[in-house]
Amino acid sequence: MRTQVAIIGAGPSGLILGQLLAKAGIDAVILEAHTPEYVLGRIRAGVLEQVAVDLLDEAGVGSRMHAEGLPHEGIELLVGGTRHRIDLAGLTGGRKVMVYGQTELTKDLMQARAAAGLKTEYEAKDVSVHDFDSAKPRVRYVKDGASHEIECDFIAGCDGFHGVCRASVPKTAITNFERVYPFGWLGLLSDTPPVSEELIYAKTARGFALCSMRSHTRSRYYLQVSLTERVEDWPDDMFWDELRRRLDPQASARLVTGPSIEKSIAPLRSFVAEPMRFGRLFLAGDAAHIVPPTGAKGLNLAATDVRTLSRALIEFYQGSEAGIDHYSARCLRRIWKAERFSWWMTLLLHTFPDTNPFEQRALDAELDYVVHSLAGRTTLAENYVGLPFED
Ligand code: RFL
Numbered sequence: 001m002r003t004q005v006a007i008i009g010a011g012p013s014g015l016i017l018g019q020l021l022a023k024a025g026i027d028a029v030i031l032e033a034h035t036p037e038y039v040l041g042r043i044r045a046g047v048l049e050q051v052a053v054d055l056l057d058e059a060g061v062g063s064r065m066h067a068e069g070l071p072h073e074g075i076e077l078l079v080g081g082t083r084h085r086i087d088l089a090g091l092t093g094g095r096k097v098m099v100y101g102q103t104e105l106t107k108d109l110m111q112a113r114a115a116a117g118l119k120t121e122y123e124a125k126d127v128s129v130h131d132f133d134s135a136k137p138r139v140r141y142v143k144d145g146a147s148h149e150i151e152c153d154f155i156a157g158c159d160g161f162h163g164v165c166r167a168s169v170p171k172t173a174i175t176n177f178e179r180v181y182p183f184g185w186l187g188l189l190s191d192t193p194p195v196s197e198e199l200i201y202a203k204t205a206r207g208f209a210l211c212s213m214r215s216h217t218r219s220r221y222y223l224q225v226s227l228t229e230r231v232e233d234w235p236d237d238m239f240w241d242e243l244r245r246r247l248d249p250q251a252s253a254r255l256v257t258g259p260s261i262e263k264s265i266a267p268l269r270s271f272v273a274e275p276m277r278f279g280r281l282f283l284a285g286d287a288a289h290i291v292p293p294t295g296a297k298g299l300n301l302a303a304t305d306v307r308t309l310s311r312a313l314i315e316f317y318q319g320s321e322a323g324i325d326h327y328s329a330r331c332l333r334r335i336w337k338a339e340r341f342s343w344w345m346t347l348l349l350h351t352f353p354d355t356n357p358f359e360q361r362a363l364d365a366e367l368d369y370v371v372h373s374l375a376g377r378t379t380l381a382e383n384y385v386g387l388p389f390e391d
């Protein structure tokens with residue numbers, strides 16, 4: 001088989017890239033290790049920046065997001081038992097975020113791909129990437145017991161943090177930057193109305209909590225937990241009791257509880273691999289970088305990487321290599337700002353088991369400064385809604 005771009009991974013990065021390339025008349029095949037049901041079963045992101053919303057519109061998959069997504073103009077920080085509103089729109093000249101689940105977005109992208117008759121090979125096993133340092137890269141995989149090979153011009157590594165693409169690059173060609181946090185997030189999804197109209201990020205002595213949502217009738221809540229905790233040890237009642245303890249009395253009284261639809265623990269990590277291009281192999285999204293979810297940036301970075309990559313590939317087929325040459329540096333500039341923001345939000349809002357008491361007091365003072373100073377709130381707001389795109 002031959003295609004122009006072989007995309008590895010049918011998560012948001014791979015699917016958005018596939019859509020943008022198809023719009024530009026560039027042929028691509030997506031290889032995904034799992035089934036569509038498995039991909040849709042992973043409950044992850046919920047908050048989209050304006051640039052991601054615009055990109056989904058450009059890709060032609062924005063209509064359900066606009067109909068069902070919830071535009072949010074503010075978030076609340078609960079600090080020392082008091083809620084402080086961060087007026088995102090007021091502080092950023094009217095910019096907002098969109099609450100729309102990654103699952104729904106992925107579903108829209110999968111449907112658009114199927115409707116356009118574009119090829120996705122699900123359950124592609126033993127994917128391997130070859131000769132990406134030449135002009136004729138190849139991808140091999142096994143499907144239903146039979147081996148296949150794809151010849152292509154480019155390989156897009158959209159295969160997430162544990163994928164095969166980054167792992168196939170020689171160790172001497174790549175530098176990894178990493179920070180692992182000493183806690184995880186226990187998430188619970190339930191068909192209950194959200195406790196508040198806006199997201200609440202809570203810093204408490206018992207640890208961080210986040211009240212988010214997927215719709216007016218579906219809530220997503222998170223609790224900071226130690227890495228030794230297991231989901232099986234958290235029956236729903238225990239989760240709700242602990243969440244109530246981490247909220248202010250008003251929110252705690254308003255909290256509507258119900259059976260969980262999904263419950264899982266995610267470890268928190270900051271990670272960047274540099275560079276993001278190796279000859280004709282490009283890394284995009286979680287394959288190249290991970291942020292702790294505190295700043296809601298992971299999916300948004302995946303979207304902006306593939307925005308840059310799609311434009312670079314389109315430029316290539318029009319006769320210029322400038323876009324692919326600048327891909328890595330362009331993406332990394334934006335990525336490091338989001339890494340910094342996500343790390344900073346994580347430091348400010350979580351309880352660290354091993355922080356020196358001086359540093360803890362200094363971080364508490366910084367959070368106090370952020371919520372009480374216009375400059376502090378503006379910094380948070382402009383990073384949260386997403387920094388402007390520099391083309
Ligand atoms: P994905 O979604 O991991 O998709 C990669 C795909 O590649 C497939 N794959 C392979 N396919 C073929 N061969 C192989 N060898 C393969 N290896 C892997 C996988 O099966 C998978 O389908 O990466 P992608 O597309 O780069 O998308 C990244 C986002 O999923 C991720 O950044 C976000 O979910 C992060 N995130 C959030 N981001 C936001 O922007 N806003 C949020 O509010 C937000 N909340 C979150 C989050 C992530 C969380 N977790 C669980 C890590 C909340 C949580 C709890």
Ligand code: PHB
Nearest residue numbers: 045046212293294295296
């Ligand atoms: C979510 O709704 O899953 C969510 C929202 C905001 C975050 C992280 C996760 O910062």
